[in-house]
Amino acid sequence: MSRRQLERGTAMRGMIGADGIEPLDPAAAEDADCSILHIDMDAFFASVEQLEHPEARGRPVIVGGTGPRGVVSSADYIARTYGVHSAMPMVRALRLCPDALVFPPDGPAYRRVSEAVMDIFRSVTPEVEPVSMDEAFLDVSGARRRLGGPVRIAELIRERVRSEQRLTCSVGVAATKFVAKLASTQCKPDGLLLVPTRRVTAFLHPLPVGALWGVGEKTEQALTRLGLRTVGDVAAVPPATLRHEFGQALGARLAALAVGDDDRPVVPTTPDKSIGAEETFPRDVDDPGTIHRELLRLSEKVARRLRSSGQAGRTVVVKLRRADFTTITRSRTLPEATDVAREITAAARELYAGAGLERVRLRLVGVRVEGLADASQVHRQLALDEPETGWREAERAMDRVARRFGPGAIQPAALAKRDENDV
Template sequence: MSRKQQLHRPGPPPGPPADDTGCAILHVDMDAFFVGVELLERPELRGRPVIVGGTGTRGVVSSASYEARAYGVHSAMPMSRARRLCPRAVVLPPRHDRYARVSAAVMEIFRSVTPLVEPLALDEAFLDVAGARRRLGRPAEIAQMIRAQVAEQQGLTCSVGVASTKFVAKLASTQCKPDGMLVVPADGVQEFLHPLPVAALWGVGDRTEEALLRLGLRTVGQLAQVPPATLQRELGNALGAHLHELAWGRDPRPVVPRSPDKSIGAEETFDTDVDDPETIRRELLRLSEKVGARLRAAGHVGRTVSVKLRRSDFTTLTRSRTLREPTDVARMIYVTACELYEASGLDRVRLRLVGVRVENLVPADQAVRQPTLDEPETGWREAERAVDQVSRRFGSGAVRPAALVRRADATGGRDEGDTR
């Protein structure tokens, strides 16, 4: 690492600070986020290989501790392979409602610094801190402050890339993981980029990487020296031009603030294909309970309920319905999901996966509900919020619908819940 690229970790800085002039873009990436959240309640597992993910035969890795990554385990890997690579790993099922709550708290820390926050997922976001300099200091100082606040308030670590563009900031945060900070000066972008492998560029997947390697292009610097017309001829006009710009560190995209939640959903991939409607309805109930809890934890309600039904031949059918009023009530989500399933024409058809999602989200405190004359003072919404309180105290699943209490773990598949 050159003098211009300083890696900062807790404690005294190793040398003179890097020049962050013109580096108003931060990319903050939580370190092994799901695992980190689990270790808050399981501190005895610190230092051990830990994997969060589905435990069924079709389960996949959602997150892995750095101790597990040392064995080659990574996210999206089949759990069966992860267990072979790291048989000593502790495997924990995901708790997406918990991750969503912690993510919301972390994003609030970011928004206390600047309103220009662009979440990419539960565990990462871009920030434009140009407007915060007068109040909070230089970009590198702001990045250190964010890391300290995340550690103090949430007990978690994050890595921060500081650069003049989004692309370089994201690469920088990856380079300094875990628990680090890397500043790439505006006049040191090419020095930082050009030694990296071509796979580091956005838009370079496996097939594109193979094509570049066939051309003898192994580093970003080598790619940067190729005329744009040659890249466009070999890779196509759009991709060739895109990679040429990135190879020189050109990325004009601004940070676009938005809500991190466009929809909230949960899916289940069965261990074996299921054609029993009662089993599928029971799974829709379990998923609706998860989605309702996640909506309430995120402070959102939604008007559109959709179901996803994947057949054994991998063909996928989605059906949706827009409600009269937005909801976060699992009972309403479940009733609608069952009606959509029953109208799909897939009764007694073998299904590999089912999913429930709520879309068209708005903040719950901004939603307008029209009460009816016969509406009771308390109902499903109040009951489910009471369940939320019990779950926060005693853990997820402490209270559940009677239909799920005796549910044999026949599915055993992976919960693929997500917030997008």
């Protein structure tokens, strides 16, 4: 993608036709049975930072860790023209694009904007399946009588996201989730691409096999060894052969996807299966006191996210990565579900102690809570030494202070007292 292509007005707005991508005429769009939309926000984290920092507009922007082990979380499209991409070490990214502005991730800002964008989607249809903070599938079949065809609805959503949030998104329109997602990828940034049902194979078959849903690096290598390099190559193989080579489940899925078959429905708002947080230290740490404080900080973060989402969980998991990159996880299931940082911290510290790594250099630690349920349905029994208001109410009061005065306004004393051994 060139810098010129990034200028406003050059975004793709097309339909797959007989000779490739054709200009899209909404009045003549072949979208009668294409009720699935995949909407993907463009360079979401970087775009939000540009909203927060007007001086960044027109300059390459990278979001990610700034320490020696920092990695890129997001890069805007200008930075991408220099070869910068997510998961790249920040040191390498800045060698490729030394003029980039770098911002640390601002989770609360991204969640706030994400919620506003998802509200726009849900105002169009209740059939919204968030995939991540910045993308979702929509089934707009029930909105057609009120708002028009899928392409018209996609245009409406794009305009509302632009006018209300000052952001851009790319939309794929198709009859299935698989094809809609590929279409949104093909029209980024700030584009719209319709894949009519009768043109699905023409759209899919030139794509590399890695475009097939569920095909990872190992499967792609196995397909390539068989001489299958494009989706069309896979479609030409008898399904029985694919099942023989890759097993019943994967072989059948490859055969179906290669011709555009995907019966997965849009599932509105699937609850989180777990909520967690982790931290990579700037340098390896073997001081138990420092690890304990980090487990406290991460537990506080996880508990806030649980309370914010109205969930509680029973299983606490810690992740401990050594300096040699070997990773150990330990878990404990509590007697009852919790969203209280004090309880999560206690379990996490006990798991850390039980792992026998208290004098082992660690590169990363993480805390996760699983087995989530609606917090309003969880009945808690106070411990004998717990005040009637409970720690949960105390922490909810801390949440209110943080929302009003900022996340650093109130915190446990142990996190406010840092010594020279902390990193």
